Amino acid sequence: KNEVEQSPQNLTAQEGEFITINCSYSVGISALHWLQQHPGGGIVSLFMLSSGKKKHGRLIATINIQEKHSSLHITASHPRDSAVYICAVSDDGGATNKLIFGTGTLLAVQP
Amino acid sequence: EAGVTQSPTHLIKTRGQQATLRCSPISGHTSVYWYQQALGLGLQFLLWYDEGEERNRGNFPPRFSGRQFPNYSSELNVNALELEDSALYLCASSLWRGTSGGTDTQYFGPGTRLTVL
Secondary structure (H helix, E strand, C coil): CCCEEEECCEEEEECCCCEEEEEEECCCEEEEEEEEECCCCCEEEEEEECCEEEEECCEEEEEECCCCEEEEEECCCCHHHCEEEEEEEEEHHHCCCCEEECCCEEEEEEC | CCCCEEECCEEEECCCCCEEEEEECCCCCCEEEEEEEECCCEEEEEEEEECCEEEEECCCCCCEEEEECCCCCEEEEECCCCHHHCEEEEEEEECCCCCCCCCCCCEECCCEEEEEC
16 A cells, blocks of 8 residues: 555546545655646645645645645636646655655646 | 756666766755656655755665765766666755754756666
8 A cells, every 4th residue: 555645546627627636645744745747747846734724826735634634626727737736745753854655646627 | 046957858878878867956955855757656756865965765776876066966876777767857955954843845846857778
């Protein structure tokens, strides 16, 4: 079993829809990261959070430390949101600073 | 402010050769990370350097090595290349506040696509 699991693996949505991507992890963490990877490989860090909720534009990330679960929400989705979204966790305490990645969710938003 | 830069963008080598990939972190960042993204395998942690020292290493053979220079730029060397080393190699940089300070956001470069023929 992977230490970081994401669901769904693939997601197709219509423009304007509300989208949720889920991430569960089984290890102790110091932080959880949501990353966006566009075709061609470039990765952008969307959020780093260790508790609660963060919002940036149409993106919202939440984390429940007790349940070891995080969600990434996209409101009013747009075709330019089409990308792979990757959940990653940093090890507990930051001693190794190693990121453990989920396998990613491929999102396609159709106009 | 310039982001993380990597060179070359693409690199083609043959089996048994050596590859050298380079990374320049964001100004002020002391930590550099290397990741491998092979087709179908997702991102995997390779190496972490901070202040010139190797701090952590992923589950990769010793053929994968690197170093960090005094200006915090970094090199990843892959010796005795094998076909399965073909992948996108991503570098990231961050501040690091020490073991008690916790982690910080990692900023990724555009990657070097290595093809081994």
